[in-house]
Amino acid sequence: MEKVRLTAKEKSELWGEGIITVILLLMLNLALVVILKEVTAQNPKLQNAIWGIKNVVVFGQDTHLWSWRYPLTGLMLVVDAVVVYWRLIRRYHQMQMRHVIAELHYIASGHLDHRINFAVGTDLQKVINSINALVESAVNSMAEERRIEQSKDELITNVSHDIRTPLTSIIGYLGLIEDGQYKGDEELVKYTHTAYMKAKQMKVLVEDLFEYTKARQTTTPLNAVSFNMVAMLEQLAASYELEAERADMSFVVTGKPDPLIMEADTEKLGRVFNNLIVNALKYGKGGKHIYLDAEKIGSEAVIKVSNDGPQIPNDSLSSLFDRFYRVEESRSQETGGTGLGLAIAQSFVTLHGGYIYADSTPELTSFVIHLPLQLGTTLQKPKE
The missing domain is CATH 1.10.287.130 (Signal transduction histidine kinase, dimerisation/phosphotransfer (DHp) domain)
Incomplete structure (x- = not known):
């Protein structure tokens, strides 16, 4: 951020403001001195208390209006300096405000990529920061809407x-x-x-x-129950045992610890695992095993659905959870896939406050799910 740069006209206004203020203050000081002189002329004691040993105001050829030796003179000079400074700062802040308003009009005219980059050092800075934040929020909302x-x-x-x-x-x-x-x-x-x-x-x-x-829909209710994740995976493996035999594959279920007790909507999680297992059976051809593994790590459960079938290309991993995305269009049509299964799985996992991602090597293709053990806790996905 930079300071507000005043125009030549504004600088002239400041100089004029300062000169006029000084002239007015000199006239005011002179009037006060004359009034005080008249008031104290009849009272020598009061006169000495105010002016010191001799009168400050003496009209004559070799005299001066006032002397630096006297306290009242010094006080008047300090007050004058404060008044001049206050009026100049006040006018400068008004000029800053004019510049901020001009910037705001510029943004409002459609230049939403513009920001107010002024450092003013006053409460106006909070207004500027709020305006920038508001514009940024509006731009993000418009982008999200698009x-x-x-x-x-x-x-x-x-x-x-x-x-x-x-x-x-x-x-x-x-x-x-x-x-x-x-x-x-x-x-x-x-x-x-x-x-x-x-x-x-x-x-x-x-x-x-x-x-x-x-x-x-974020308002979709979750019917949470306490259950054993390892037992759920074993039941899923048993229900797909026949399909696995037809595909010449077998299930391997492991859990640590066993039982692994957690809270979740088992119906929705069942849909997640069904989609992942069906995908493993369809696209893991050539592999021999489907691995279902659950492990408790801290306050979360990490569940992996893996198969030793063909590797998924690296450039496809980041798009797997996009709706209607198919790694191989012809193969997906042959197997009857809609391209929505993984998108549905990701949405249900997110609804539980967790996240899911895919990892694929020549040896193993895994879909890794992180879920909180207790509902109401949202996990932060680690940065890649």
Whole structure:
């Protein structure tokens, strides 16, 4: 920040203010001296008490108006200096205020990237800091609003695209059936089955979209219960055991300590782990194990869902939790993914006051979840 730079006109105003003030004070001092002289002329004792040994005001050719030897003269000079200083400082502060108001008008005219960089050293500095903070807050709010609007547009575009594709197939195959353009019952069943599968794909998308919207709402209530996280992971592994065998994979569940007691909404956490396990089964092909590990570290529980399947490219890790993001578009379409599963998982974890991130090496791909042991505690994600 820099001091307010006065214009030549403002400097002239200050000089004029000082000169006029000095002249007025000299006239006032002279009037006071004359009045005091007249009042004390008839009382020598009072005169000596005020003026000292001899009169200060003596009219004559070799005399002076007042002498530095006398206390009253010194007092009058001090008062005069204080008055001059006060009036100049007051006028200077008024000029500073004019500059601040001019800067404020400049910002209000649409230059929201501008800030008031004045160091005034008075209470006006608090006003300047408040104005800058207010403008910064307004700019951030506008940017956030634009981001939300863009996010809504992207959501509508992605949903429209993902719904249109299966809907086109459904209408196409049902149109063939409606027009009788099929050869026998076998082809009819094929068309009907294809339309049915596409309808199920649409249903999954709509359900995931509804779940994502609900998870993003900060007012969504959490039905917190106390439970054993290790036992929950063991139950999840058992429920997906058949799918794991079909994918030639097996679960490995570990916990430290066991039991690991914590508070959370088990229904919503179940959705988080379901999404992560389903992803491990779909995209961990070639791997042999899915690891579910829970550990208590301080006041938080750290849960890892890992698999030894193919590595996720590093440039994709930061985008995994973006809605509708797919590492491999064709593979996701083949497996029927909507691209919302990880976004839903992240929203539910955040709703609990925790955070989630992904890490992938040639040996292991892990989704790491940090959750507070007690609800109501928000964890701070460490800086990368």
